[in-house]
Amino acid sequence: MCKFIDKNLVKYVISLCDISFYKNYSMIYIVRQVVRYYGVTYLDILKKKKHFILPRCMAIYLCKCFANKEKLDLSNFFKKKSSVIIYSFKSIEKLLTIDESVLDDYYYFKNFFGCKK
Numbered sequence: 041m042c043k044f045i046d047k048n049l050v051k052y053v054i055s056l057c058d059i060s061f062y063k064n065y066s067m068i069y070i071v072r073q074v075v076r077y078y079g080v081t082y083l084d085i086l087k088k089k090k091h092f093i094l095p096r097c098m099a100i101y102l103c104k105c106f107a108n109k110e111k112l113d114l115s116n117f118f119k120k121k122s123s124v125i126i127y128s129f130k131s132i133e134k135l136l137t138i139d140e141s142v143l144d145d146y147y148y149f150k151n152f153f154g155c156k157k
Contacts, residue, residue: 065153067103067117073152074099077145086119098145100125101132106153 075081078095085096100118103109111122118125135142 064108065106067107067109067113070102070107070153071099073149074102077148094142097128097132097135098142098149100128101146102149102153104129106149 071082071085074095075085078098080092080095084092085099096118100114103114103117109117111125114120114125115122120128132142132146136146
């Protein structure tokens with residue numbers, strides 16, 4: 041049996057979803073916001089210095105979440121090996137559970153990008 045999609049069904053499905061949560065931002069836009077927030081440059085987050093690790097990891101994490109990019113895209117954009125991308129993503133996930141300042145940073149970006157979930 042086949043059911044047709046009508047206007048009421050579409051409205052119902054849309055009401056269940058938070059459309060802003062699924063927006064795809066460009067990686068350039070995300071990185072631009074991260075470097076402004078942390079007061080660094082794009083070239084700084086590509087460096088291996090310790091005080092640029094958090095901005096780089098946060099940028100990678102946000103690009104994965106809000107730009108829906110895969111490891112290969114992220115490694116090409118950030119000029120890092122895929123193992124560095126995986127480490128960055130996992131380290132931010134861990135820091136979100138134990139470090140309140142990182143969690144505050146994440147909530148800032150989450151609100152900035154208009155995500156309510």
